[in-house]
């Protein structure tokens with residue numbers, strides 16, 4: 001249905017689906033495969049909650065979500081990863097650029113280890129309170145290959161300003 005409406009990339013695994021609809025990694029992986037069958041690119045969201053972050057579990061959570069949510073056969077052309085810390089979504093809070101660099105670097109390592117050259121090229125988006133005032137700094141971080149924008153996309157001027165800050 002989404003592909004029929006013209007969508008070329010479809011988000012799966014958003015934290016609201018994981019938390020409010022009980023969607024686990026196995027279902028998210030199946031949904032990503034369904035996206036491929038519709039001829040579209042899957043954008044798979046991963047991210048830790050505030051409690052998980054406070055407990056020092058961020059990398060373990062992300063490792064598990066990557067292992068469980070990304071199907072075999074993922075390539076740089078058919079799959080995009082979106083790192084969205086749950087505590088940053090819609091809150092106005094963001095990780096520091098240094099934190100984002102460390103976490104995106106970790107995601108890149110995991111992707112490259114599993115998907116080799118495709119993992120090295122796969123796009124990794126950052127999402128969570130991206131706005132005009134922080135977009136350029138976040139988009140300049142190594143291994144940040146774009147933004148997943150929520151609230152700020154509802155204001156054309158803000159969205160345009162963010163787009164101008166993207167590489």
Ligand SMILES: O=C[C@H](O)COP(=O)(O)O
Pocket residue numbers: 014084088089090091127128129130148149150151152
């Ligand atoms: O669905 C949108 C993303 O989760 C990011 O939302 P946000 O930019 O409003 O924090």
